[in-house]
Ligand SMILES: Nc1ncnc2c1ncn2[C@@H]1O[C@H](COP(=O)(O)OP(=O)(O)OP(=O)(O)O)[C@@H](O)[C@H]1O
């Protein structure tokens with residue numbers, strides 16, 4: 499058996515040291531733990547230890563600043579940084595300074611042991627990036643991402659690992675969870691950050707125009723092509739191309755996109771010369787891509803090409819601990835000098851947020867703008883929340899208004915950012931989506947009696963019969 503590896507731990511918090519030491523010893527490692535960076539550095543310089551796990555903020559020494567010093571003495575020393583601070587920038591600068599990995603706090607033991615095991619198996623590769631001299635942080639940090647939940651920390655960790663990579667990323671998450679903001683962060687923390695970030699929303703472009711939108715067209719290439727258009731692939735050259743709502747891409751366009759990605763070049767519509775692609779692809783969707791692939795609505799080969807690195811953003815209701823910080827962030831960034839009462843924040847924390855962060859953001863901004871006084875109370879919040887989720891109406895007469903509020907909030911949350919052209923056929927789609935379950939529900943309440951159902955719906959019996967047939971509703975015999 500090889501000698502047990504020794505892990506050097508530095509954290510000024512005694513309880514963290516205890517938990518780490520116990521877990522690592524139980525897994526068979528030797529452990530030396532200290533509360534300060536100077537001792538850690540002394541151990542390293544003495545040739546002790548095989549791996550360092552360090553906190554960031556410690557009295558005297560900052561764990562991240564310590565990494566280059568450690569590598570000055572022991573270039574192959576593996577360092578893992580753990581922190582709950584300022585998460586995205588911390589994760590990125592730790593990896594930039596030479597950390598092998600980043601562990602979010604509070605950590606779970608399984609993830610800790612997995613990370614340690616991985617780090618010990620790998621050899622540290624020295625990557626010199628000429629454009630980023632040591633000691634500088636290269637992020638512009640235009641995109642301010644809030645959230646310390648475990649899920650978000652793991653996303654920061656992924657972003658940090660991808661700073662030197664052109665791998666395709668597929669971001670999935672419900673509407674309003676922050677897919678675009680994460681896509682921007684991937685760009686801003688990448689070596690392409692000085693290039694453009696170009697976003698295209700697949701759901702907002704008419705089917706016939708997707709190809710020319712992506713790859714451009716020559717003047718006169720088709721009716722309506724009055725001017726030459728260079729296309730999004732060309733616009734994004736040297737930067738990142740964000741393909742939003744990729745799940746809505748029609749089949750034909752999927753085939754074309756796949757070919758371009760495989761061949762690394764594209765030809766504008768009506769053009770003759772192929773142009774080399776120079777974009778990093780980040781795609782996003784709120785749809786279940788496995789389902790789309792299984793149903794034959796999305797090409798599996800394209801899916802695998804886009805989904806090289808998956809990032810899943812959980813819905814806000816699964817990371818409620820991020821809500822208070824988000825509220826504060828949105829108040830501050832709206833420029834209003836307002837404070838939310840503790841109970842008001844608690845109510846926001848308890849709400850299920852079907853429209854996720856987008857919905858939370860617009861509500862907080864509205865409250866901050868509306869109220870003249872400084873403290874926003876529970877009652878103010880409750881009033882706004884009740885507009886988002888209207889209470890069950892007592893009678894059918896109240897239904898239209900309640901539905902109207904619900905539907906408006908839903909559309910705001912889910913389609914507020916979609917250009918009108920992207921909503922084509924919306925009326926018929928929505929009516930047919932609502933009509934069938936409505937009729938089925940009323941029929942179940944009348945136990946299949948169509949005369950009573952027609953009366954309840956306020957429509958003619960014959961109309962009901964036609965609709966039952968058209969919508970394929972099963973009737974009881
Ligand atoms: N972690 C976060 N910190 C701060 N702001 C956030 C965060 N996540 C999302 N936001 C904000 O919430 C709003 C919605 O985010 P974004 O547009 O990225 O979501 P999305 O998932 O792309 O939504 P949709 O599916 O509706 O397009 C934006 O204004 C964004 O700035």
Ligand SMILES: [Mg+2]
Nearest residue numbers: 674677678742
């Ligand atoms: Mg979006």
